[in-house]
Amino acid sequence: MRRILGIDPGSRVTGFAVIDSDGRRSNHIDSGCIRLDTQVAVPQRLGDLYQEVAAIVERHRPRELAIEQVFLAKNADSALKLGQARGAAICAAVTRGLAVFEYSARMVKQAVVGTGAADKEQVQHMVRLILKLSQAPAADQADALAIALAHAHSFQLNERLNGRIKGQTQAQLQSLAVAGR
Secondary structure: OEEEEEEEOOOOEEEEEEEEEOOOOEEEEEEEEEEOOOOOOHHHHHHHHHHHHHHHHHHHOOOEEEEEOOOOOOOHHHHHHHHHHHHHHHHHHHOOOOEEEEEOHHHHHHHHOOOOOOOHHHHHHHHHHHHOOOOOOOHHHHHHHHHHHHHHHHHHHHHHHHHHHOOOOHHHHHHHHHHOO
């Protein structure tokens, strides 16, 4: 089992999730939302976020961080603040030795729900089913859990693909790619 920290970054609310997974089965360890004080300046919020993520890492000792990639927002200020929140979370993880993996929102939804166009309620529902939670988690919490699950599932897939393609010729690899396998 690998311990994974999933982060859904935000400048006001950041979802976090800690799961143990072998790629087939995943167990919920902890999850929630880090709520940042919007009455303080952005640099202070980023420092608070860094400290909160660092405390989660110290408490649960994950080995990997899975985090959502920045998406293109219509509002440049929002995109900048989101990027800064991601940076604070990534720095807290990297300075504590975690490997970092990034996933687009579309990839996460595809891995957990089966469609990259899933809505928040679908993500919450599938996370609840997969992790056998007693109730649906809050939206930001569910997103963090979904990011951790997507990483757990993609890691297993990559391992299987790497094992499958070992020793194959370039022509064989191209035919696998064309066949979609």
